[in-house]
Amino acid sequence: MASFELEKITLPLNLTWKIARNSSTEKNNFVVRAKGNGSMKNLVGMGEVAFNIRYGESAALTEEAFKRFQQEWNPEWHTMEEFQDYMASLENIPASLRFGLEAAFIHYVSQFIGKEIPAFLRLKKINAISTSFSLPIMPTEEIGEFVTGRKLTRFSSLKLKTDSQNVYERVAALAAVYSGWIRLDANEAFTDPHEFLRVAESLKPFRIQFIEQPLPADRGDDYLLIKGKSPFPLFADESVTDKEITSYHKERFHGVNIKLMKSGGIFKAMGQLKSARALGLKTMLGCMVETSLGISWAMQLACLADFFDLDGHLLLAADPFNLVQEDQGKLIWPEYH
Incomplete structure (x- = not known):
């Protein structure tokens, strides 16, 4: 058929x-x-x-x-x-x-x-959600112009990609031109948990909503150390794959970032989101760099998420499908069904 x-x-x-x-x-x-x-x-x-x-x-x-x-x-x-x-x-x-x-x-x-x-x-349909927009790593002096030039203050939260260097300076540069929530994403860049905690403490003057995956995914013992000491909630990204969400994640993180491309299927992602919530973890739907076709699938599961980081199609020079529109930081999904 x-x-x-x-x-x-x-x-x-x-x-x-x-x-x-x-x-x-x-x-x-x-x-x-x-x-x-x-x-x-x-x-x-x-x-x-x-x-x-x-x-x-x-x-x-x-x-x-x-x-x-x-x-x-x-x-x-x-x-x-x-x-x-x-x-x-x-x-x-x-x-x-x-x-x-x-x-x-x-x-x-x-x-x-x-x-x-x-x-x-068998899910509730949600047609509009608020997403963050991600800033890639760039020279600190370019952050302000990047935000103002692209009018990114329309988003209720911005995700700042970073490595382990000059984190305070980058966050300060963003906060100088943006008053909303900042999500910090290190993509496993830190190797020393104590250095991460030192950097995190220095960021307390800023509106940090949470920090994603500061240490490599295989550093489980270090995550046990930093979870209770971090001044901000920690979200798992690379520590989430196509495996179940279990007490392992609850013991090390405050939330999980679920990406359909990593989950390996709609039903698997649904199960991960439901398990995370049952464990008391916050849930976020994230994405890779992808078109609005992939983003529209993530929006099918919007009722199971607390936060959204679904900006992959907004990074494209041209989206071949245009299934999801962005208006004032909100994603609107009117047609795909």
Whole structure:
């Protein structure tokens, strides 16, 4: 009933995207399409794959895994149970591809049965959310102009990417031109927990909402040390993959950043968000650098999140889908269903 296609797309950025571990001016993603056959040929489900080298993913691995997926796929399968059973039988499928395939199939099936995706997922539909906007690492003296030139004060929160150097100066430069909440994201840049705590203490004069992943994900004991001493809440990012959210995360963090591309599927992300809330953790929906196709999927789960960092499509020179609009720091998702 449905066959799958994979299309590679190149996405030039409207800035140089620099974080603690790498820098880029364009992104290569994939679009997955689940297409109907015969009388269903007008039905097309779509998902996005934004692979990430931090988690061992690449374009070549994505294409190879997609070929393996296609080998035994039965076009007559049309239920989620059939799809999920088949996916469970496949090994070494990158999480971002698993998400893209599942998203495309859910979109296809929801059209087939005539339901909007939130209704199919049994979730409350939310059409607008407030997102943060991320500032990449840049020279401190350029931060003020970056914010004012792009009119970023319209966002209720800004995420400042940083490494372990000159953090106070960067935050001060941002606070000089912006009075909203600042989210600090170190992307595992700190290696010394005591140095991180010293830096965090120095930031107490500023409106820091929380700090994401200051230390590497494999430094579990160090996170036990800093959680109770940090003056600001700590959110896990790289410490969250496609595994369950458990007491491990609760003992080390105050919240978790859930990204569909890392979760490996809509249902897996839903489970992670629900588990996090049951454990008393705050939840945030985040993203990779991706189009509004991927962002629109994250918005399907908006009712399960406390915070949103869904600005990936706003970093693109041109969004090929325009499924989500931004107005005064809010993302509006009017049509995709």
